[in-house]
Amino acid sequence: MNIKNIMxxxxxxxxxGIAQVAAQAGYNVILNDVKMELIEKGLNxxxxxxxxxxxxxxxxAADKDATLSRISKxxxxxEAKKADFIIEAAFENFDVKKSIFEKLDAVCRExxxxxxxxxxxxxxxxxxxxxxxxxxxxxxxxxxxPLMRLVEIIPxxxxxxxxxxxxxxxxxxxxxxxxxxxxxxxxxxxxxxxAFRAEVFTCLLEGVASLEDIDKAVKxxxxxxxxxxxxxxxxxxxxxxxxxxxxxxxxxxxxxRPPLIxxxxxxxxxxxxxxxxxxxDYTSGExxxxxxVNF
Numbered sequence: 001m002n003i004k005n006i007m008x009x010x011x012x013x014x015x016x017g018i019a020q021v022a023a024q025a026g027y028n029v030i031l032n033d034v035k036m037e038l039i040e041k042g043l044n045x046x047x048x049x050x051x052x053x054x055x056x057x058x059x060x061a062a063d064k065d066a067t068l069s070r071i072s073k074x075x076x077x078x079e080a081k082k083a084d085f086i087i088e089a090a091f092e093n094f095d096v097k098k099s100i101f102e103k104l105d106a107v108c109r110e111x112x113x114x115x116x117x118x119x120x121x122x123x124x125x126x127x128x129x130x131x132x133x134x135x136x137x138x139x140x141x142x143x144x145x146p147l148m149r150l151v152e153i154i155p156x157x158x159x160x161x162x163x164x165x166x167x168x169x170x171x172x173x174x175x176x177x178x179x180x181x182x183x184x185x186x187x188x189x190x191x192x193x194x195a196f197r198a199e200v201f202t203c204l205l206e207g208v209a210s211l212e213d214i215d216k217a218v219k220x221x222x223x224x225x226x227x228x229x230x231x232x233x234x235x236x237x238x239x240x241x242x243x244x245x246x247x248x249x250x251x252x253x254x255x256x257r258p259p260l261i262x263x264x265x266x267x268x269x270x271x272x273x274x275x276x277x278x279x280x281d282y283t284s285g286e287x288x289x290x291x292x293v294n295f
Contacts, residue, residue, distance in 0.1 A: 001111070001166050004028055007074070007083035009100055011042025012274075013234065014117055015089035017145025020046045021174050023070040024063075030083060032074045039073045046071070049146060080108040085170060087139060089117040092242045097121065098129045105130040113163055115139035119190050119239065120246035123156035123183045133158035137167050140187060141176075143235050147225070151176045152187050185250025186243065194247050194256055197240070200228045201259040204295060211279055211295055229279035230287070233272035237279075241266050261295065 007030040008019045015031070019042070023029045033039045050064040059067075072079070080086065086104060090096055101114060108114075113135045116126055127136040138154030151171040155164050164180070171178045181188045200218075204211055215227020224231075232240050241263060247256035265271075265278070270293075272278030279295075281288045 003084040005084050007086045010089035011039045016042035016045045023067045025174050029071045030074045030079045036075045087115045092239050101129045120243045123154050127156040134160040149177050152181045153178050154181050186247045233278035237271045
C-alpha cells in the first residue's frame with residue numbers, strides 16, 4: 001500500500017505530535033479537529049517545536065518550512081476522502097471515538113486503515129464501530145511524540161496481518177520502534193506504568209517525599225526523562241484517570257483502583273498544563289510548585 005496522505009484526528013498534545021513526525025518524515029498530513037482554532041493551536045505548537053530544533057541546529061529553517069508546508073488544516077471529515085491512512089488521537093472516551101470512526105468509515109476509501117492512538121480502550125471494542133474490522137488497529141504513540149521512540153502496535157480480534165504489517169512499516173518510516181501487543185486493558189506500557197504510578201501516589205500520600213522530590217528521584221534514580229507528576233501534567237490528569245478506570249474495570253485488581261487524590265484533582269478541574277494547573281502551577285508560563293493546595 002502506497003501511503004502519501006495521512007489524516008490525524010485531534011490536534012492536541014498527541015495529535016499535533018503525530019502530525020509533526022509524519023510531516024517531518026515526508027508525508028502529507030491532514031490535521032483535523034472540531035474547531036479551526038484548535039487546529040491553529042496545534043500548528044502553533046508544532047511551529048514552536050520546529051523553531052526550537054532550528055535553534056539547536058537539529059534541522060534547518062528550510063526543513064522547518066518544508067515540514068509545515070506538508071500540513072493542511074481540516075475542520076471537517078470531508079478531507080478523509082484524500083487520506084491513505086488515518087490516525088485518531090482524540091479524547092480518551094469510547095463514545096467520542098465511536099462517533100469519529102462511524103463518520104470516517106462512511107467517508108474514506110474501503111482500503112484505508114483506521115488506527116487509534118487510544119492508551120487503554122480495547123481495540124476490538126472500537127473496531128465494532130466500523131464495517132472494516134480487518135483494517136482497524138491500535139497504534140499507540142507516547143508523549144511527547146517527537147521524542148519518544150516507541151509505538152505499540154495492537155491488533156484487534158479481526159485485524160488482518162496485512163494491516164499489522166502496513167502499520168508497522170509506517171511506524172518505522174516515522175523513525176519509531178515498535179512492539180506488538182495483545183489487545184488487553186492498558187496494553188503493555190500503560191499497564192506497567194499504572195502500577196508504578198499507583199505506588200508513586202501512595203508515596204506522596206504517605207509523605208515519603210514531596211511531589212517535587214519524587215519527580216527528581218525518578219528522573220535521576222531511574223533515568224526517566226520526566227518525573228511521573230510532570231508527565232501526568234503534560235498528558236493530562238483526566239487522561240491518566242481514565243487509564244486507571246479502564247484497567248480497574250478490566251482486571252478488577254485493587255492495584256489499579258483509581259487513586260483518590262487523582263480523582264479529586266480532576267474533579268477540581270486542575271488537569272495539568274492544558275488548564276494552567278495540575279500537580280504544578282503553569283499560570284506564570286513556567287513550572288512552579290503549587291502553593292494553593294494540600295496534597
